[in-house]
Amino acid sequence: MKSVRDLDVSGKTLFIRVDYNLPMDDQGNISDDNRIRATLELITYLIEKKSKLILASHLGRPKGGRDKKFSLKPAAVRLSELLNMPVAFAEDCIGDAVKKQVQALEPGQILMLENLRFHEEEKKNDPDFSKALADLCDVYVNDAFAVSHRDQASVTGITRYAKSSAAGFLLEKEVRSYYDSVEHPKKPLIVVIGGAKVSSKLAALENMLKFVDCMIIGGAMANTFLAANGVDTKGSMIETDLIDTASGIMAHAREKGINLLLPSDLVVADRFDKDAQSRTVSLNEIPDGWMALDVGPESAKRFANAIASAGTIVWNGPMGVFEMGPFAAGTQAVADAIAGSSAFSVVGGGDTGLAAKQCGITEKVSYISTGGGAFLHMMEGKVLPGVAALE
Structure with a gap:
């Protein structure tokens, strides 16, 4: 450019x-x-x-x-x-x-x-x-x-x-932060991906397998991966048409020696509401009809321990429904681990930027992107049309 x-x-x-x-x-x-x-x-x-x-x-x-x-x-x-x-x-x-x-x-x-x-x-x-x-x-x-x-x-x-x-300066900074964190990172590169749907981040997941050393998957999208591992997630949101795809991503990660971490416990609730009944359970203890709305404390600790070893961290997507107090602890734990790391850390924009702000870490990470969709577009390995037009 x-x-x-x-x-x-x-x-x-x-x-x-x-x-x-x-x-x-x-x-x-x-x-x-x-x-x-x-x-x-x-x-x-x-x-x-x-x-x-x-x-x-x-x-x-x-x-x-x-x-x-x-x-x-x-x-x-x-x-x-x-x-x-x-x-x-x-x-x-x-x-x-x-x-x-x-x-x-x-x-x-x-x-x-x-x-x-x-x-x-x-x-x-x-x-x-x-x-x-x-x-x-x-x-x-x-x-x-x-x-x-x-x-x-x-x-x-x-x-x-x-x-x-x-x-302009901001566009230059954004593009440089992506290349420094993903395509030319200090190793090991750890990517934390969360949010609601596998479908919205499928291309990013597949592309990131070319670069990462460890991939942490949380949020509702983790339910589809858990289902692919045979876990009955009961009333949790899953994308049944992507279960085989999730299996393929996990198999690809194993082939490449990539450490892919999924939740080992969950915070579940009887309905999607901040005032719902909730409890922390292991994967085989989800009550009938209840739904996973956050990763559990054991999962959060495992994720944080992995993050501690990072040379570079890319975070895109919360670990749960962080907007509701009872289901924000997983996202907070991951955010605190990223903030406490000496690694170069990049936070994707959109909901992840809001989560970083709510968790009080905006001054403790290397860079927070201003654009969620554009950041995800680059994570998918695609050239931004607005950047290509300047070349």
Whole structure:
């Protein structure tokens, strides 16, 4: 990738694709501004270079055009507060009015565009829409890792028409952290994979067998692997159509000498509810109709002991329903083990990033990705379309 650091951007107009898809409360206030803060290094650098900045993002999933609750105006206000300088706001992302606002920019000034997804052409990667975005700038910069697995107008389409394209600091950092942790790791490489479904991470599981020394599997997806080992998981969520696939993954791991760890005890409940009856049981003691909602303390200890030997750790997916207090202990134990390790540690975004925050380890790991889907896309061994478009 060409880096924005490699370009002469002084006095140039830069179109920067950021990811300001921010969580909002019921009153329309930003509840977490970390995605804005993640871009401040790049924005500050470009302000010092006297560039003229256009920031563009999507927010949510608006249907049928403009929807005030998905406006990016609160993001512009919050960015202005963080930078302690004005951030102008455009009521659209293309059109004559937007062009006039861009033309009025002075070096070091910022204009934030309205939600790209107010135009359905964004997700469709429409060529005319892509060109209209590119016509606004001298240089296109992708600093939105979290959407770089999408083939959309502001991610890939715009690069076909922009005079020059480059990667921003955050995108560079994300891609580098993946290659350092997976394809060129300090050994042993231990991967912790959890979450709900094998199907959502099947490609990642299969690809990671090329690299890992130890694979720890927890969360509801572990139930399918346990079922493949003959365990009756009773009312637990399993993917019956993937039991044979899970058997194949375990067989492949054995062939390669990879230590694949599954839960040996479980925290089960009589229903999916934080107030449900719950207990810790061994694998052959699950009551009829009850479901596994977390790994048990024995499993958590085994997982933590394995993590202690790591040279590199990649974590993607919680060990249980961490959002519910009675079923958060397994995830907390794994998080604490990762935080206590001296290994290079990378936490996948999305739910795993939320889990890391809830467990209080965000300052104790090497890197937390800003994009769950994009991080998983790379774990599957795939090239991100947004990165390929810059090459």
